[in-house]
Amino acid sequence: MGKAGRVLKRTRRTDESKKEVFVTGTATEKIAKPVQILLISFFFISGACGLIYEVVWLRVLGLVFGNTTYATSAVIAGYMAGLGLGALYFGKRVDAHPQPIRLYGMLEGGVALYSFLTPLIWILIEKLFVGFARTFQPSFGVASFFKLIISFVVLFVPTFLMGGTLPALSKFFVRSGREMAKRIGLLYALNTLGAVVGVVASGFFLLYTIGVWQSVILTGMMNLAIFLVCQFYLTRFETSESITTNAMQPASVQAVNVSTMKENSFTRIALLVLFAVSGGVSMFYEVGWTRVLAIALGSSVYAFAVMLATFLLGIAIGSYIFSILSSRMSINLSTFAVLQAATAVLALVGLNFFDDMPYYFVKLFEHSGGSIYFIEAGKFLLCGAVMLPPTIFFGALFACFIHIYHHSDFVGGEVGQAYFANTLGTIFGSLLAGFILIPLIGIQSMLILAAWINVFIGLFAIMLSAPRIRFLTVRQMILMAVMVIAVGIGHAFAQPWNTSILTSGAMVTPQKNKGASKAAFTRSLGERSSLFYKEGLGSTVSVNKTRDYIAMSVNGKVEASNADDVFTQSFLGHLPLLIHPSAERVAIVGVGSAATLAAVTAHPVKHVDAIEIEKAVIDAAKYFEVINRDSLHDPRVNVVIDDGRNFLLVHEEPYDVIISQPSNPWMAGVANLFSREHYQTMQKRLKPGGVICQWLQTYSMSTEDLRMIIKTFSLVFPHVSLWTSYTPDLMLIGSNDPMEIDFTHLQEAWQNPIIRQDFEPHGIAEPEGFFSTYLLGDSEIKELAKGALTNSDNYPYLEFRAPRSLYRQTVLQNIQFINQYRASELPSIIHMIPPPDQNQELQNALVIGYARKAMYVQAKEALRKSLEINPGAPGFAYAAGFLNYRLDNYDEAWPLLESAIQASYETAEAHYILGVIATQKGLTVRAAVEFEKAHEMEPDKALYVFSLAQAAETAGKLDVAFQLYAHMLEMPWRADKPSNFDALMRMIDMTMKQGEFGYAKSLIDTMIKLYPESIYGYEKNSQLLEAQNRLDEVLAVTEEMARLFPDNPAPQFTLARLYDILGNAKASHEALERVVKLDPSLKDKPEIVRALSLTKS
Incomplete structure (x- = not known):
């Protein structure tokens, strides 16, 4: 017997004894099991290293190119193209290489060497890109193409080197066709599992603990260690003789393949095309799931790491399971088709879970104890419920396809071809998903389309197994029919997502719904109506309305509203322009509702660049035209859709004012706008005397993180100060030059009615009150920042620390901390007469401004200084009265306000406050008198109209009250305007009490038209019909109300009562059971128990 025969004989004995080895023939005799384990361990580590590199390189290139979808897609495309081409190239070369382990080691060594050079390379990249952009000022398309290049x-x-590792090890481990699926599946599973570890390591630990470039160097050292071990130890176990011997046994390879498959180039090309399409579909799922999960579960760096890890884990599990089962099953194109169909069906089944995810996140939060790790582990379970079942089947596809596609002894080449085709598909799939399908048809429709494409891939695969369609077997045709029917059923049961629930922001404020049942949770969102919902290129933007409250959300996080946020939004625009006396050029990073832009355009600036990364935000801003005064169409405004950091990096034009109002730094990528490097770029873009205004929060942020932002900012700008609109929001002002506030500039600004209108509802009626927003100056900030960390691109502490404080109540703690460092109450002021320390008007205005912000310690100190200047001044009496009113000291406030009015310091607000106090004391007539005087002095203020209407209604003057409520409805929006909903509700109640049913019906119809999401109008319609004894109509209206508000028990309770009146005890009992089901807390209520008992009997 020749040498080749002995090898084949030994190979058969090994298979028959079912010993688990990774190689056969001569190599088996030479490689011990520990060495085998070492090799596959290296491939596991290699997978982890690859994902760490991907995370870091995407991050760093994002800082250079920007984090727009176009830039990110260019980077991902470049990354995946290298992998695919590397697999294709080395796949061909490895088959002729006598030592695949040596080749594998050299590939790992090459990656290590490159990783050590990356810090230098990335510096060169930034200089190259910025130089190109500044020199040629390319169009958007050219710039995007250059980023891709x-x-x-x-x-x-x-x-390219990473792409060659799988073909190299595949060639070494796979020695027969029978082993193909098993060995490739196992290698692919271990490498992907390593990728999971890499995602978790980089997303949770490495970048945060040791830094970005340090993580790259450490990862490179792991690659280098693999290279050294392979080159100087493992290569001794492979010889050219063993490889030659292996090359002498090609026979059994083909025996495994599907006999019915046409053995020609067309079939093989068709198979590669199908596998490429399959890769593209996988990206449809990954992109779609990530986008919707970011809305439902949040978009912190941890959340994205969990999502990616879950996706990869499913693939790893699927590949591993298939590798185990492959030796016990017949693998053919039908197997491939079934895997595709199973992926599709399970993906469709998961669609209906997304609406429930916000509720289950709230339940998860209830048991988390606030632990970020518990919360992220829970997110993994929620992600896994949707992603793991289909990705497990998807993970099995690679090994299955390789087994089918394999037809020669050139294992490496075939693995490389398959890997290249799949990777090419993922490139086009990600681009198609992000740029075309999501904007065109939406995420959910794209996921449904992906499922159908899976099925068609499966159908074509089955057809390829026969020479012609008419030669398909009955079993194959039945399988094809079952696949189509199964996916069709899954599609039919897929319900459209409730965007109001998805974008509810439950992942940001789960505390609001703690302890709520699922029905109660849904009911709490029942009055939200969707005005706008758009799945943009990078984010999902929505505008929801709850009665008169309108809020814009980006990925479920509220970014702007017409309520509490308004003053912060406008103050961000006014503050730097009130500090800078003659600003002409302004840049705003982050547009939101465009309220900040409206504030800026109220000043005599000449040019404004409004930079927004997501175009859908600009589209949504039209729902805030009352606030933004249509400023987006101001001819001085240039709207730029770009990454704000990248725009400032590339464009050298200097500005007088730069305003940065990004989202919260706990959201992935946002913390880059709070880094030292970004502040240094902003500093370079300032004209002499220029001013930077940076928003930051005190809520959901630890004191250490707050100090870190302030420290980072103050390291860059020589002159800084800290201001506030209301205590949850702060503004950092930075400049290269000393800053002095010119009081004459403030006085001139207050002559502008628009500017005055933005400030007046917030206790700043006069320019002196502006200084109540000041907190800290240069020396105080530097003292506060001592010992704090610095947030930088290499040490991105903020991005990883901020999510840990998301659910903490930190406002009071942070404000108290800031106040500890407050040594001066005022910034440097010039041209104020009398000077600040002698200016009683200033001190009185400070009292009112501080009291509005609940800064009572500061308000009392300002009042003390006013007292020292002139205790008999009417302004002092008013300020003292206002402060006591805010402190609920009504008995002290009353005489002080009266004395101020008597001393000719009469204001509308003084009368309004007296009216409020009189109402509290039960003095209804006096309250009406005071509200009337306030209304006479300021007839355009809706708050006074509403208060007067309430007083008239209380006094029984319903006609007067009705007219006042109607007048208020017609008044334009102001920040302090009461709710139109409340006014309309009072009008409906009054007309029903007076028996004016016809007028009441028209008002109810108006209520339903304006507020269709509110059950109130429907309930009043039912009550109106019942008051007229029109029971049949009442029943019809209430049944419709139950249909429109299925999670609200109120209509069911009304139905139970109506059915009982109509003598239908069974229907009444069923309605009561639905009441208890919707709200289990009612089951023990005596009236419910009694009603259930009576209707049952």
Whole structure:
């Protein structure tokens, strides 16, 4: 017997004894099991290293190119192209290479070498890109293409080398066709599992603890260690003789393949095309799931790490399971088709879970104890419920396809071809999903489309197994029919998502719904109506209305509203322009509702660049035209859709004022706008005397993180100060030059009625009150920041720390901390007469401004200083009365306010406050008198009209009250305007009490038209019909109300009562059971128990 025969004989004995080895023949005799384990361990580590590199390189290139969808897609495309081409190239070369382990080691060594050079390479990239952009000022398309080219060139070398690792090890481990699925599946599973570890390591630990570049160097050292072990130890176990011996046994390879498959180039090309399409579909799922999960579960760096890890874990599990089962099953194109169909069905089944995810997150939060790790682990379970079942089947596809596609002894080449085709598909799939399908048809429709494409891939695969369609077997045709029917049923049961629930922000404020049942949770969102919902290129933007409250959300996080946020939004625009006496050029990073832009355009500026990364935000801003005064169409405004950091990096034009109002830093990528490097770029873009205004929060932020932002900011700007609109929001002002506030500039600004109108509802009626927003100056900030961390691109502490404080109540703690460092009450002021320390009007205005912000310690100190200047001044009496009113000291406030009025310091607000106090004391007539005087002095203020209407209604003057409520409805919006809903509700109640049923019906119809999401109008319609004894109509209206508000028990309770009146005890009992089901807390109520008992009997 020749040498080759002995090898084949030994191979058969090994298979028959079912010993688990990774190689056969001569190599088996030489490689011990520990060495085998070492090799596959290396491939596991290699997978982890690859994902760490991907996370870091995407992050760093995002800082250079921007984090727009276009830039990110260019980077991902370059990364994936390198992997695919590397697999294709080395797949061909490895088959002729005598030592695949040596080749594998060299590939790992090349990656290591490149990783050590990356810090230098990335510096060169930034200089190259910025230089190109500044020199040629390319169009958007040219700039995007240039980013793609740079990404490809920069990432090509390492990804090209990474792409060759799987073909190299596949060639070494796979020695027969029978082992193909098993060995490839196991290798692919271990490498992907390593990727899961890499995602978790980089997303939770490495970048935060040791830094970005340090993580790259550490990862490179792991690659280097693999190289050294492979080159100087493992290569001794492979010899050219063993490989040659293996090459002498090609026979059994083909025996495994599907006999019915046409063995020609067309079939093989068709198979590669199907596998490429399959790769593209996988990206439809990954992109779609990530986008919707970011809305439902949040978009912190931890959340994205959990999502990606879940997706990869499913693939790893699927590949591993298939590798185990492959030796016990017949693998053919029908197997491939079934895997595709199973992926599709399970993906469709998961669609209906997304609406429930916000509720289950709230339940998860209830048991988390606030632990970020518990919460993220819970997110993994929620993500897994949707992603794991389909990705497990998806993970099995690679090994299955390789087994089918394998037809020669060139294992490496075939693995490389398959890997290249799949990777090529993922590139086009990600681009198609992000740029075309999501904006065109939406996320849910794209996921449904993906499922159908899976099925068609499966159908084509089955057809490829026969020479012609008419030669398909009955079993194959039945399988094809079952696949289509199964996906059709899944599609039919897929319900449209409730965007109001998805964008409810439950993942940001789960405390609001703690302890709520699922029905109660849904009911709490029942009065939200969707005005706008758009799945943009990078984010999902929605505008929801709850009665008169309108809020814009980006990925479920409220970014702007017409309520509490208004003053902060406008103050961000006014503050730097009131500090800078002659600003002409302004840049705003982050548009939101465009309220900040409206504030800026109220000043005599000449040019404003409004930079917004997501175009859908600009589209949504039209729902806030009352607030933004249509400023987006101001001819001085240039709207730029771009990454704000990248825009300032590339464009050298200087500005007088730069305003940065990003989202909260706990959201992934946002913390880059709070980094030292970004502040240094902003500093370079300032004209002499220029001012930076940076928003930051005190809520959901630890004191250490707050100090870190302030420290980072103050390290860059020599002159800084800290201001506040209301205590949850702060503004950092930075400049290269000393800052003095010119009081004459403030006085001139207050002559502008628009500016005055923005400030007056917030206790700043005069320019002196502006200084109540000041908190800290240079020396105080530097003292506060001592010992704090610095947030930088290499040490991105804020991005990883901020999510840990998301659910903490930190406002009071942070404000108290800031106040500890407050040594001066005022910034440097010039041209104020009398000077600040002698100016009683200033001190009185400070009292009112501080009291509005609940800064009572500061308000009392300002009042003390006013007292020292002139205790008999009417302004002092008013300020003292206002402060006591805010402190609920009504008995002290009353005489002080009266004395101020008597001393000719009469204001509408003084009368309004007296009216409120009189109402509290039960003095209804006096309250009406005071509200009437307030209304006479300021007839355009809706708050006074509403208060006067309430007083008239209480006094029984219903006609007067009705007219006042009607007048208020017609008044334009102001920040302090009461709710139109409340006014309309009072009008309906009054007309029903007076028996004016016809007028009441028209008002109810108006209520339903304006507020269709509110059950109130429907309930009043039912009550109106019942008051007229029109029971049949009442029943019809109430049944319709139950249909419109299925989670609200109130209509069911009314139905139970109506059915009982009509003598239908069974229907009444069923309605009561629905009441208890919707709200289990009612089941023990005596009236419910009694009614259930009576109707049952």
